[in-house]
Amino acid sequence: MKLKYILFAFFTAGILSVSSFAQVKLTGAGSTFDYPIFSKWFDTYNKMTGVQINYASIGSGGGIQQVTASTVDFGASDAPLTEDQMKTFQEKRGTEVIHIPIIMGGVAITYNLPSVGQGIKLDGETLADIYLGEITKWNDPRLAKLNPGKNLPNKSILVAHRSEGSGTTFIFTSYLTKVSSAWAKKVGVSTSVNWPVGLGAKGTEGVAGIIAQTQGAIGYIELAYAVQNKLPYAIMKNKDGNYINVNFNTVSAAAAGAVKNMPKDLRAVITNADGKNAYPISGFSWIVVPKDIKDYSHAQTLVKFLRWAVTKGQGDAESLYYAPLPAQVQKLDLAKINSITSNGKKIN
Amino acid sequence: MNETSDLIKAYLGKKDKGKNDSPSFIKKILGNGNIGDFIFERLTLLFALLVFLLVLFMGWQMYSNSLLSIKKFGFHFLANSTWDPVSETFGALPIIFGTVVSSFLGLLIAVPLGISVAVFLSEVSPNWLEKPLSFLTELLAGIPSVIYGLWGIFVLVPWLRDIVEPFLQNEFPNSPLFQGATYGFGMLAAVIILAIMVLPIISSISRDILKSVPDSQREAAYALGATKWEVTKIVLGNAKSGLLGAIMLGLGRAIGETMAVTMVIGNSPKISSSLFDPGYTMASVLANEFTEATSDLYINALIELALVLFIITIIINILARLLVWSTERKWKLNPI
Numbered sequence: 054m055k056l057k058y059i060l061f062a063f064f065t066a067g068i069l070s071v072s073s074f075a076q077v078k079l080t081g082a083g084s085t086f087d088y089p090i091f092s093k094w095f096d097t098y099n100k101m102t103g104v105q106i107n108y109a110s111i112g113s114g115g116g117i118q119q120v121t122a123s124t125v126d127f128g129a130s131d132a133p134l135t136e137d138q139m140k141t142f143q144e145k146r147g148t149e150v151i152h153i154p155i156i157m158g159g160v161a162i163t164y165n166l167p168s169v170g171q172g173i174k175l176d177g178e179t180l181a182d183i184y185l186g187e188i189t190k191w192n193d194p195r196l197a198k199l200n201p202g203k204n205l206p207n208k209s210i211l212v213a214h215r216s217e218g219s220g221t222t223f224i225f226t227s228y229l230t231k232v233s234s235a236w237a238k239k240v241g242v243s244t245s246v247n248w249p250v251g252l253g254a255k256g257t258e259g260v261a262g263i264i265a266q267t268q269g270a271i272g273y274i275e276l277a278y279a280v281q282n283k284l285p286y287a288i289m290k291n292k293d294g295n296y297i298n299v300n301f302n303t304v305s306a307a308a309a310g311a312v313k314n315m316p317k318d319l320r321a322v323i324t325n326a327d328g329k330n331a332y333p334i335s336g337f338s339w340i341v342v343p344k345d346i347k348d349y350s351h352a353q354t355l356v357k358f359l360r361w362a363v364t365k366g367q368g369d370a371e372s373l374y375y376a377p378l379p380a381q382v383q384k385l386d387l388a389k390i391n392s393i394t395s396n397g398k399k400i401n
Numbered sequence: 402m403n404e405t406s407d408l409i410k411a412y413l414g415k416k417d418k419g420k421n422d423s424p425s426f427i428k429k430i431l432g433n434g435n436i437g438d439f440i441f442e443r444l445t446l447l448f449a450l451l452v453f454l455l456v457l458f459m460g461w462q463m464y465s466n467s468l469l470s471i472k473k474f475g476f477h478f479l480a481n482s483t484w485d486p487v488s489e490t491f492g493a494l495p496i497i498f499g500t501v502v503s504s505f506l507g508l509l510i511a512v513p514l515g516i517s518v519a520v521f522l523s524e525v526s527p528n529w530l531e532k533p534l535s536f537l538t539e540l541l542a543g544i545p546s547v548i549y550g551l552w553g554i555f556v557l558v559p560w561l562r563d564i565v566e567p568f569l570q571n572e573f574p575n576s577p578l579f580q581g582a583t584y585g586f587g588m589l590a591a592v593i594i595l596a597i598m599v600l601p602i603i604s605s606i607s608r609d610i611l612k613s614v615p616d617s618q619r620e621a622a623y624a625l626g627a628t629k630w631e632v633t634k635i636v637l638g639n640a641k642s643g644l645l646g647a648i649m650l651g652l653g654r655a656i657g658e659t660m661a662v663t664m665v666i667g668n669s670p671k672i673s674s675s676l677f678d679p680g681y682t683m684a685s686v687l688a689n690e691f692t693e694a695t696s697d698l699y700i701n702a703l704i705e706l707a708l709v710l711f712i713i714t715i716i717i718n719i720l721a722r723l724l725v726w727s728t729e730r731k732w733k734l735n736p737i
Contacts, residue, residue: 085692112692138695209582216668216685218486218693240487244693247485252586252679253668255689262554267562267584 077354082109083116083129086220086275087338090156090373091129094366104354113220113244120341121145126355128341129155131220132244133320148345151393152319153359153386154337156367157376159276159304160224162287162334165264166191168206174199176290177232177325177333183210183271185235186250191269206269213263213272216253218245224336225273228324232333273334276304277374291333292325303332304376312381319389335376345394352395359390460711467705469698478705484670486690491702493709495670499680500710503588503662504655507595512648514596515603522604523611524633535608541601550664553594558585558665561593566677580675584667589676591666595658599651606650610643611636642725649721656714659684683710 081091088110095106111119113130120128121142133152134142142150162175179195182188188195192205215222223244229236240246254260257278264270264284276299279286288296297303310328315321325333340359346352363386367377378386393400464471470478474491481492522535562585569579614636622632637644659682667679668689683706694700 114693114695117695132695135695211582211584216663217689220693243487244695245486245690247483247487248669251669252584253681253689254586255663255668259554259664263586266554266559 076103076105077350079104079106079127079351079355079358080108080125081106081116081127081129081340082111082119082125083341084113084131084220084338085110086131086158087129087156090369090375093369093373094362097369098358098361104358106358112218114218117341120343126342126351129338130341131336131338132223133322133339134341142343146343148343151342151344151389152339153342153363153389154308154319154321154378154382155340155362156338156370157304157308157378158221158224158336158338159299159332159376160221160228160273160334160336161276161279161284161299162271162273162289163261163264163279163284164271164287165268166206166208166285167268169203171285173203173287174290174296175287177228181229181233181236184212184214184229184248184250185239186212208269211263211267211270212251213260213270214248214251214253215245215257215260216255220244220336220338221257221273221275222246224324224334227322227336228334231325275374276300276376280374289333291331292327293329293331295329297330297332299332299334301371301376303330304335305379307331307333307335308337308382309379312379312385315385319385342393344392345397347396349395349398349400352393353400356390356393356400360387363387363390460708463704463708463711467701467708470701470705473698474702478702479709482670482672486694486699489696489698491699493683493706495672496681496683496686496706497709497713498672499588499666499670500656500682500684500713503591503595503666503680503682504652506592507599507655508648508652510592510596511599511603511651515600515647515651516607516644518600518604519607519611520633520637522608524629524636535605538601539605541597542605546598546658546661547664549594549598550661553590553661553665557593558590561585561590577674578676581673581677583677586665586667586679587677588666588673588680591662591680591682592676594661594665595655598658598661599655602654603647603651606647607640607644610640610647613643614639641728645721645725645728649718652717653714656710656717657684659688663688683707
């Protein structure tokens, strides 16, 4: 009888010590845009496997710096690394950087025009000219031409944008850069730019606040926020010439449309993508990891988590108002994840 | 004073005589002092120096981390007015302008109000009113700035946009201060928010300072037949340097204020004479752009901006000190 208990005790102690041995903690840092879905994933994954992942949402720039300096296992960024950053990464870590598209987001163009209501139509050049300060009134002939039958008021347009650096701004300015040569020349693309006109507000909720309060205001915010708060948003003309509503399907369609031109390193900026149904202001968010990870157990845990996140994890996307990765991109991701090594060895 | 130290010396001498006849090394350093006093003095000196070293260290850190930008832009950093992260041209002039103007105008509103509140509380107000009123002003000082910011967005900005700004524009159609579209967001909103945030600091510290002026002075003045206003003038004169200190603390808060300002100022690095136009402040730029700054030069430029803020704060504090010294000297040479 007693022996049984002792054996049982030994047995459980053995299991406990083994499992606590195998317990690897991962740390990550970066994008604030990714934070809501990451915390959901880390929680679910922890309950499933016991793996603990700590994430600091300090911003994409910070995430890239930290993973370059080897202080975290992975970084998360809404903008891909620049050539310079990739070079620095190579020099500091002695291995190349891998970009893994992890989730998608769309950017909605919202506005406040009570007399017009939902669904004004816009195309890229007109939007760029509004943000350049060339079009200043809602009843401008160019806007009227896009919206026949809509009674656009003789009101000044108040342009709102994010004041802090943000992935949403990166996606938005990359779209304007692609569709307007004037924008490309005068402003360009970055997480924060030198805005020619308008008011800067802190955070998505700040931009939404300005729009909600000011008649005649226009601004860009994350899809999630526009849907949750039922804000009116513009129907955008895409590359194929169709007018597209922003939602999870059309954002995913943009990724699908971009797959055939996907660069090998997966650093695809998919604004103004091909495809009948593609919403033109969409973008990936990436997890950034080194190609070769010294510590095998860390590498293995990370790889297993990433495989889960880009497949099963995508199921959580819509409930948190992200757009899931389409199947083709998931496949590319898995191939990329499988190319991660530990000291040159493959990881199972 | 001399008597007591003689007594202590005598006491120490007596105590030491029995224990130790040859003067030890420690005693040589101490002279006739006490070892506890020695440690106490040096320890406090060390801590005082530590604060000074910390300031130097911070300055040096910011300098060494902004070398890239200092070398690239030199004085253009202060004189150029383009802040463009894409082409990596960084000129901080509009941001410095926004910081100085918003803080200065905020103080312009808050100082007369704050000191009047303090005078009322310490000189005029009956006792039963003083307690709750001072409690309320101090309560204002404890409200977190993000709450002021939210109040700014939801109450102040609509009020400015719908009532105050159109009114000002109608009354003064030619004034360069009130030009442009009336959005509510902009320099005016930031100035008013700052004034409200700084007011309780100035008034509560000023009240304490006025209270600390000895009653004998008031009594003496009354005895000579002074009116209430004349007595108040004397009290204010005596409290001058303290009041200036209170104003400087207020200015410190105004210059460093980040959250509330960034929520209402419009965050656009442009110099404009109109109070309705958006502006930007150094603290807001740092808070907004630091997280997503990716290139080295960008980060260096932001740190240089922090260095400029640091130096401006130090200069203002030095000026304030000098002002206090000069008024004190005048006061000593030529009392009322």
